Amino acid sequence: MSYLESLRVFVRVVELGSITAGGRDLRLSPAVASNRIKDLENRFGVRLLNRTTRKLTPTEIGRAFYDHARRVIDTLDEAEAMVSSFSGKPQGVIRLxxxxxxxxRLIAPLIPPFCDANPGVDFRLRLSDRNVNIVEDAIDLAFFLGEPADSALKWRKIADAPRVLVASPEYLAEHGTPRKPEExxxxxxxxxxxxRSPEYFWVLQTDQGQQKMMINGRYDTDDGDVLRSWALGGHGIANRPLYEVSEDLASGRLIKILPEAPPLPAQFGCLTPxxxxxxxxxxxxxxxxxxxLKKIF
Structure with a gap:
């Protein structure tokens, strides 16, 4: 592995806080990633990282070295991007x-056809309902539902994604169907x-305008698909994007609740550093x- 590739390993290890995570991100085993760090430390005769059983942090010189190494990698990436723009053949990794x-449902199916048309491009797709630090995690493109808050990022709106309140017929038969938001x-x-991102209320669109409804529930999760499965299982009412439950509504597995007072739609778009x-x-x-994606919404 070249010196430049060792720099990439070091940068990702610092950013992810773990040799294992940094190596995995670059498709390297922990042993190989650790050896790359040791090669750099031997090359300069200094310790770049402080290692304990629970934590890995850069030393003072390691932090300074990281700042310079990050700039070197960014400059190289920009140079490669410039060359590929002239060649007309995109090359490299896209982190999504x-x-x-x-x-x-929507992003993963787009990757194979794009790769087929652009064989020089590889993808790293990371899915999570938690907030992701796009800059620190070196993400190239983040698809996003909601209101982007970081002005340091470029927002490109794709569509407004309608949301619906849904429950299963079994749940409604046992507990009744709400006829107004207060219920x-x-x-x-x-x-x-x-x-750090709790949902304690839903905002509904009513004849009187937007209405914030304080809600309660025995179940919560950080996975939207789990919410859908709970709703299908008859365990309660879920607030989900329409695209996610459209087939369930069409089949009757889920029923739309309060159609005259739907939740606010979510902005759907992508963020780019x-x-x-x-x-x-x-x-x-x-x-x-x-x-x-605009064909869907």
């Missing part, structure tokens, strides 16, 4: 992230929650994805 359900307080609402905007392969995939 998306929420779990959205990523499985949601008497039901088991299935909640999407994760650390400014330093990645000129990368042609990222721009090409973003254009391709937006074009295909």
């Amino acid at each position: 992230t998306a929420p779990l359900g959205l990523g499985r 949601l307080a008497d039901h088991n609402c299935l909640l999407l929650r994760y650390p 400014h330093r990645r905007l000129q990368d042609p392969k990222v721009r090409m995939f973003a254009d391709f994805a937006v074009r295909e």
Whole structure:
């Protein structure tokens, strides 16, 4: 492995806080990744990382070295992007992230046809319903439902994604069907929650305008697909994107609740770090994805 590749290993290990995670991100075993770090330390005769059984952190010189190494890699990536823009043949890795359900249903199917048309491009798709630090995790393109808050990122809107309240026929037969938003307080609402981003209310569109409904429920999870499965199992009322439950509604497995007062739609779009905007392969995939996804919404 070249010196430059060892730099990449070191940078990802620092950013992910783990030799195992950094190696995995670059498709290397922990042993190989550890050896790359040792090679750098032997080369310079300094310790770059402090290692304990629980934590890995850069030393003072390691932090300074990381800052320079990160700039070297960014400059190289920009140079490769410039060359590929002239050659017309995109090369390299695109790192994507998306929420779990959205990523499985809408984003993952887009990758094989794009790769078939662009054999020089590889993908790293990471799916999570938790907040992802796009800059620290070196993400090229993040698909996103909701309101983007980080002004350091470029937001490209794809569509408004309608949301619906749903429950199974079995749940409604046992617990009754809410006829007005206030009656949601008497039901088991299935909640999407994760650390530092709790969902304690739903905002519904009513004849009187937007109405914030405080809700309660015995179940919460950080996985939207689990919410859908709980709703299908008759355990409560879920607030889900329409694309996620459209087949369930058509088949009758789920019933739409309060259709006259639906939840606010979620903005659906993609976020790109400014330093990645000129990368042609990222721009090409973003254009391709937006074009295909607009056919759905």
